Amino acid sequence: MTGPAPDGEPLLELRGRGIVPGVVEAEALVTHDAISGFGGIDVATGTIIEPRHELFGVCFTGKVLVFPGAKGSSGWSGYFQSTRLMGTGPAAMVFNVLTTKAVLGAIVTRVPTVVEAEPDPLETIRTGDLVRVDGDAGLVSVLRRAGAGGIQTTLAFTI
Amino acid sequence: MFLTDEEKGMRDGAEGEAVAAAMDLLIRYGDALGAERLVETRNVAGTMTQPSPAKRRLFEEGGWAKAYAVINLDCDREIEIPRMRVPTCQLQHGFGPDAAGLTKYAPESIELQGSAESYYSERGVNILATCTPYQVGNLPVRGEHCAWMESSAVVYCNSVLGARTNCEGGASTGAASLTGKIPYWGNHLPENRFATHLLQADVSVDDFQEWGMFGYFVGETVQEARPAVIGELAQPDLADLKHFGAATATSGGVELYHIPGITPEAPSLEAAFGGRPAPEPIRYGPREREWVYETLNGQGTSTDVDFVLLGCPHASLDQIARIAYLLEDRRLHDGTELWVMTPRALRTMADRNGYTRTITQAGGRVLTDSCPAMSKAAPPGTRVFATDSAKQAHYLPAILGIEAWFGSLDECIDAAVTGRWRGGLS
The missing domain is CATH 3.30.499 (Aconitase; domain 3)
Known part of the structure; x- marks a missing residue:
């Protein structure tokens, strides 16, 4: 999921606050719907399973998960922690609605995480974009747009 | 820090x-x-x-x-x-x-x-x-x-x-x-405990089912915010508010609400908003109530009910007593199971008061510790379940891939006894 940075400057840089350290580059998976842990994701496959969710059936493993925030049961952090322990977790998290569920979830998932980034990640990052999440500096960089430079969007429908 | x-x-x-x-x-x-x-x-x-x-x-x-x-x-x-x-x-x-x-x-x-x-x-x-x-x-x-x-x-x-x-x-x-x-x-x-939104019930919220449906609407509407709710609200009891809150935290992420005159930090509407003027209310009327009902009941087609689940969140002693009264001298439909989930301490009281015996004699079970959603398991072969809980109706279809009906306790007991869902919005 990581690799050499593409040549040149990032296409776009979002500034926020890093809450879990580390730097990772991976494809973005963007949703405008808040994500539920319990009843919302399947930890064995790293897949969204909530029927009314716009990413229903989509796998987030190895992706930079760009989402508004967490909703639903307090099991949220435990479910995402389980994706880490099962090897199905996302590569990084970017979200702007700060809740105890999402913050603790990011910490125990142990993936680089940036919160409160501007401009709004949901409006500026698209699914399939190659992004770098720098949890040390609190920066999210869009390195390549979806469909450009041979990046494939590979959404796994595993349900 | x-x-x-x-x-x-x-x-x-x-x-x-x-x-x-x-x-x-x-x-x-x-x-x-x-x-x-x-x-x-x-x-x-x-x-x-x-x-x-x-x-x-x-x-x-x-x-x-x-x-x-x-x-x-x-x-x-x-x-x-x-x-x-x-x-x-x-x-x-x-x-x-x-x-x-x-x-x-x-x-x-x-x-x-x-x-x-x-x-x-x-x-x-x-x-x-x-x-x-x-x-x-x-x-x-x-x-x-x-x-x-x-x-x-x-x-x-x-x-x-x-x-x-x-x-x-x-x-x-x-x-x-x-x-x-x-x-x-x-x-x-x-300073983070004052209400941010005002919701007004224009339809009567006066029983367990209505409190759950209103809660589901409130959660869907305010998401993580802090609602104050007013309007045609009857005096709730522990079970009503247990259901209401669980529903707000299911369709949304509500962690704190106020009911002026009822809940302790809101002796008045003014107090709920910390002295600031209350915003214009968001209305919960017949249309919104119907939307909630249709959403919770939009996950089923077959009316053949295999399984009835009560006690989400875990049933109070009063709820168990009502279930027992409704099941007196009745028998569950062959092939339909009924479970009541409750804490073990209340199960002990239900045993002592004879409620467990009444429910068991009808063919039902009083179980503890968990629920089908937590344990990701229902009776083998369950395809369609019915419940009086908005939360369980929301989660269980996603978790177990089964169909769901949501209704009143009377409708759920009727489904357990007849094996058929005959519920509807009154």
């Missing part, structure tokens, strides 16, 4: 490695939240005993100490787990021995949970084994700082009891148990 000398000592190992790991997690967590400091708590409700594939693997690698370190403290070092520093209870977990053999739930998981119960109860964890600790001996007082998990318990704790907790997780409660500390953030701060 500011740390007291005591907290710095904990971080640096003055009270042992487990406490140091707990403080390290609390510091990472508090810093990430942007909390200024920690606050003392002597009331933790978390989860340690619930089996999962990841937990089993950790237990097999290094015993319960390893499972607690990794899952409840986010720590990979080998550490001993001491007695909990402050009163701590275990919330609902997996099925217990009373549910053995009733579903495909693995007997090994029941055994694993029993082993965990022994380990953790020796370390001072009270195994209440319910999503409603406030029903069985953990009743925080107004203003008390708590560290609770379980969204339906959190919203009850903040709203109905006026105690203060965020929606914590397995790691933050694990760390709070060993330190008696939790980040002073969010719902702990008085």
